Amino acid sequence: MRVVSGVRSRLETSIGRAGIALPWWVPVGVSAFGAVLAVAAVAQRGALVPPAPIALGGLLAVVTALGWAVTGRIAPPWLKALTVVAAVAILLSDPVVPDFAPVMLVVLTAETAAIARPVVALSVAAASVATLSVASARVGLVGFPVYVAAVLLGLAGGVMMRWYVRALGAERAARDSARDQAVLAERQRIAREVHDVVAHSLSITLLHLTGTRHALKQDRDIEEALEGLEEAERVGRAAMADIRRTVGLLAEAPAGTRPLPDARDIGALVERTRAAGLAVHYERHGDPAGVPDLAGLGLYRIAQESLANVAKHGAGAPARMRLAIGAGEARLTVRNRLPAGALPTAAGGSGLTGMAARAGQLGAEFSAGPEGTDWVVAVSVPAGAAS
Numbered sequence: 001m002r003v004v005s006g007v008r009s010r011l012e013t014s015i016g017r018a019g020i021a022l023p024w025w026v027p028v029g030v031s032a033f034g035a036v037l038a039v040a041a042v043a044q045r046g047a048l049v050p051p052a053p054i055a056l057g058g059l060l061a062v063v064t065a066l067g068w069a070v071t072g073r074i075a076p077p078w079l080k081a082l083t084v085v086a087a088v089a090i091l092l093s094d095p096v097v098p099d100f101a102p103v104m105l106v107v108l109t110a111e112t113a114a115i116a117r118p119v120v121a122l123s124v125a126a127a128s129v130a131t132l133s134v135a136s137a138r139v140g141l142v143g144f145p146v147y148v149a150a151v152l153l154g155l156a157g158g159v160m161m162r163w164y165v166r167a168l169g170a171e172r173a174a175r176d177s178a179r180d181q182a183v184l185a186e187r188q189r190i191a192r193e194v195h196d197v198v199a200h201s202l203s204i205t206l207l208h209l210t211g212t213r214h215a216l217k218q219d220r221d222i223e224e225a226l227e228g229l230e231e232a233e234r235v236g237r238a239a240m241a242d243i244r245r246t247v248g249l250l251a252e253a254p255a256g257t258r259p260l261p262d263a264r265d266i267g268a269l270v271e272r273t274r275a276a277g278l279a280v281h282y283e284r285h286g287d288p289a290g291v292p293d294l295a296g297l298g299l300y301r302i303a304q305e306s307l308a309n310v311a312k313h314g315a316g317a318p319a320r321m322r323l324a325i326g327a328g329e330a331r332l333t334v335r336n337r338l339p340a341g342a343l344p345t346a347a348g349g350s351g352l353t354g355m356a357a358r359a360g361q362l363g364a365e366f367s368a369g370p371e372g373t374d375w376v377v378a379v380s381v382p383a384g385a386a387s
Contacts, residue, residue, distance in 0.1 A: 010072055018074040020115050021165050027074070030111050031065040034084070034104060038062050041091050041101040057090030061104060077116035081124045084108045085131055092135035095142065102132060102147040106154040113158025114165075125155045189361070192301070192354040205232045207277045207311055231275055262296030263288035263330065266303050266323060273307050279318035280307065286325025295381045298358045299323070299332050302366075305351045306334040306377045314339070314375075328382070335376040355379070 011024045020027060038061035045054045060083045064075040084104055091101040105128035113121035128151045136144035212229055261269075270282040288296065303321065310319045319336040352368050355377070359366030364381040 014068065014072050014074055018115075020074070021169060022115070022161075027111075027115075030107060031068065034107050035062045035065055037100050037104045037107065038087065041099070041104065044096045044100060045091070045094050054091060054094060057087040057101075060084070060087035060090070077112050077120055077124075081108060081112055081120075081127065085124075085127050088128075089131050089134070092131065092141060093139065095135060095139050097142050099141075099143075102141075102143075103150070105131065105147070106150045108154075109151050110154035110158040110161075113155050114161040118159070121155060121158060125151060188357070192357060207273075210277070260293075260297050261300045262293055263291040263299050263323065263325070264296070266300055266321075266332075269300065269304055269307070270321060273311075278307070278311055278314075280310075281318065281320045283320075283322045284325075285323070286330075288323070288325060288330075291325060291330050291381070295330065295362055295364075298362050298364070299330060299379065299381060301358060302355045302377070302379050303332060303334065305355055309351055309377075310334070310336045329380050331378070331380045333376065333378045335371070335374045337373055338370060338375050 008024060011028060015022070015024055015027055038058045041061075042054055042058035063083050064080040068074050085108070088101050088104050092099075095101075109121070109125045109128055112124040116124075129148055132141065132144055132147050132151070135141040141147070212232070266288070267282065267284065270280050273280050291299065303323075306321075307319065310317075314336045317337040317339065319334060322331075322333045324331045324333075355368065356366050358364075359379050359381075362381050364379050366379045368377045369375070
């Protein structure tokens with residue numbers, strides 16, 4: 001079994017080196033068939049034993065195949081065509097009925113058309129027809145029209161095979177490209193998930209730690225400080241669970257059974273943010289259960305990233321969040337007052353890019369920018385998005 005595998009590997013290597021985009025068994029089968037035809041044509045003429053001149057024609061017909069077997073290198077198409085046409089010309093100096101020699105030209109033309117450039121294939125077909133014409137004129141080759149038609153049919157079949165192989169290669173390349181793009185898109189989506197979870201959890205944790213520091217430094221309130229530390233620990237553990245669950249999407253099996261958040265969890269997100277010390281006014285209109293899961297996850301992550309940006313860039317200013325769910329769309333709006341002197345891009349960075357990418361995947365309308373003295377993030381998701 002190992003020997004067979006080694007032989008096949010060497011054949012595939014030599015075929016690939018020759019630039020032949022066909023399965024290994026096709027060139028091997030064609031070469032073997034050509035050798036059989038050569039032996040049969042020589043045998044028809046009773047010249048298997050040298051030094052009959054006809055035997056030289058048989059040797060020329062198989063010399064390139066023998067060279068492949070000995071050296072492991074496939075002869076160029078033009079060289080094989082030259083030797084086979086010469087061999088058939090020698091064999092047709094002594095025609096027989098029926099004759100296998102002209103069939104060698106049919107196989108040669110089809111093979112050349114399948115693996116060589118069109119100009120080479122046309123040249124081989126023309127040389128084959130010319131050889132048959134000379135044999136018909138000088139020695140009265142029987143069946144000349146049939147042989148010529150067979151050569152032309154071989155040419156057409158080889159060209160069709162060549163174009164089929166090229167189309168198949170293009171299809172495979174397109175499929176590989178689409179797969180690579182899908183993998184890249186999934187990796188980017190997971191990266192955004194991890195970014196949103198980490199950014200939000202760190203922002204909330206820092207708010208708790210800031211409150212703890214104030215409690216210890218100014219109020220000397222140990223109990224309040226401990227509560228802040230416990231809440232920071234809880235947020236950190238929840239973030240780790242979210243990260244493990246998100247990264248688990250890379251594996252074949254899920255990392256846990258806890259579902260991903262959706263629009264119904266935005267209220268709990270606001271409550272956790274409030275508990276960390278950030279003032280958030282939240283309004284909800286409509287039933288979030290009617291929002292599809294993937295669209296709900298996108299709204300949740302956008303809300304999460306928006307609150308993280310408020311915590312980082314809002315200088316403690318209160319935020320207002322509104323979720324309106326109607327028959328046609330679900331619209332989330334988050335606004336907070338810009339600190340005095342802040343640039344309009346104060347809330348920029350990879351977070352905005354991630355939010356825009358999420359909205360684009362859902363076919364949603366997304367905007368983020370200043371409106372007067374406020375920074376406003378707004379996203380409208382169609383009711384049937386990702387359902």
